[in-house]
Amino acid sequence: MHDLNIIVLLCLSSFISIYPLFIWIDQGKQYSASFYNFHMAFPTILLSLLACLFQILGFSQSYEFWLWILIFLICTAFIWNREPVNPFIISLPSCYGLYLNIKWHEFFLEPSLIDHILLSLNSLGFVGSIYAGTLGHFYLNIPGLPLKFLRRSTLFYTSFLILELFMIIGIYFKQKPIYYGDAISLISFMKTFEGFFLAFALFLGTVFSLSLSFMALHIIRLKNTQAATGLLYVIGLALIMTHILYKYYALTYKVFL
Numbered sequence: 001m002h003d004l005n006i007i008v009l010l011c012l013s014s015f016i017s018i019y020p021l022f023i024w025i026d027q028g029k030q031y032s033a034s035f036y037n038f039h040m041a042f043p044t045i046l047l048s049l050l051a052c053l054f055q056i057l058g059f060s061q062s063y064e065f066w067l068w069i070l071i072f073l074i075c076t077a078f079i080w081n082r083e084p085v086n087p088f089i090i091s092l093p094s095c096y097g098l099y100l101n102i103k104w105h106e107f108f109l110e111p112s113l114i115d116h117i118l119l120s121l122n123s124l125g126f127v128g129s130i131y132a133g134t135l136g137h138f139y140l141n142i143p144g145l146p147l148k149f150l151r152r153s154t155l156f157y158t159s160f161l162i163l164e165l166f167m168i169i170g171i172y173f174k175q176k177p178i179y180y181g182d183a184i185s186l187i188s189f190m191k192t193f194e195g196f197f198l199a200f201a202l203f204l205g206t207v208f209s210l211s212l213s214f215m216a217l218h219i220i221r222l223k224n225t226q227a228a229t230g231l232l233y234v235i236g237l238a239l240i241m242t243h244i245l246y247k248y249y250a251l252t253y254k255v256f257l
Contacts, residue, residue, distance in 0.1 A: 005057060006108050007247045012050050013104060014123040014243075015130070016043040017097025020090045022131040025156055026149050033081045035138055040076040040090065042134075047072060064100055071096055108251060115256045118172065121164040122205070122246060122257075126239040128157025129209070133236045136229030150228065151220050158213040165206050168257055177253045186255070198249050202257060205242035209235050 020043060023036070051065035072093040079085045105111060111119060132153040139145055176183040179192060190199035216231040249255045 003248070003251055005054075006251060007244060009050070009054065010101075010104060010108065010247050011243055012046060013097065013101045015127050016047050016050070017094050017101045018123055018127040019043050019131060020094050022128060022153065022156075023085075023087050023090050025153050032142065033083050033085075035142075036079055036085045036090070037076075037081065038134070040072070040079065043093075044069065044072040044076055068093065068096055068100065109254075109256075111250070111256060114171065115250075118164065118167050118256055119250075121160050121167065122243060125157050125160040125164060125205075125209075126236075126243045128153065128160060129213075129232060129236040129239050132157055133229060133232035136225055136232050139225040139229065147220055147223060147225070150225060151217065154213065154217055154220065154228075154232065158210065158217070161206070161210055161213065165210070168202070168206070172257055175255055177255050189253075189255070194253075197245050198255065198257070201242045201245035201249075204238045205246070205257075209238050209242070212238075 020039060023039060047065065047069055051062065051069060054065060055062045075089050075092050078089055102116070105116070105119060109115075109119075132150065135153050136150055139150060173186050175186050177186065177189045177195070179189055179194070189195040190202075212231050212235050216228045216235070219228040219231065246257050249257065
């Protein structure tokens with residue numbers, strides 16, 4: 001399978017399997033049924049597109065996509081336009097999705113246990129930022145929604161970014177990528193033409209995203225949800241780019257960040 005297809009598979013499967021789990025942050029007792037409808041339909045549609053793509057490409061395990069879609073459809077039908085919503089039902093597709101996601105990561109990237117932890121933190125930060133952005137969008141349509149929900153979701157994904165940064169500094173800067181047959185330090189690798197985008201991804205995923213996240217938290221305290229939502233969308237886009245680049249370097253150079 002082409003590297004680009006593998007990156008698409010790993011990135012989207014991470015997003016689809018983790019996204020519904022963010023409902024657990026507050027269990028949304030003041031959310032309308034349309035909120036849950038969207039947060040189940042969104043990953044279901046993405047998964048359907050992913051399944052069609054890999055069916056066309058002749059992926060040998062494409063039946064796993066269709067089973068995952070079936071679980072999503074059953075759970076979505078069960079909660080559709082119902083209040084209150086049981087978060088356990090929303091989590092069921094994620095359980096099977098996480099199993100597939102881990103299996104595919106082990107097959108294509110062969111990560112160690114500590115690599116799995118770092119990959120998980122990266123995925124949680126990336127998916128959490130998108131969840132926070134979509135939640136902020138709902139504040140424009142649901143008047144009177146308490147700000148604590150948006151603040152909590154922003155703090156939640158920001159904590160994963162901070163943990164990821166500590167792991168990178170404490171453990172992963174000791175990696176020695178193979179560059180033209182020689183093992184060189186990670187910093188030296190980032191100075192090369194091939195490693196430039198890794199340095200760019202590291203900047204986007206740490207300094208840039210964390211700075212904007214703290215700014216978004218400050219704006220939320222000022223009760224300007226529209227401005228905070230705009231920042232959260234920018235953070236989400238930055239972390240999408242970071243996630244894609246990290247997967248590329250993990251696949252191509254076995255460098256995990």
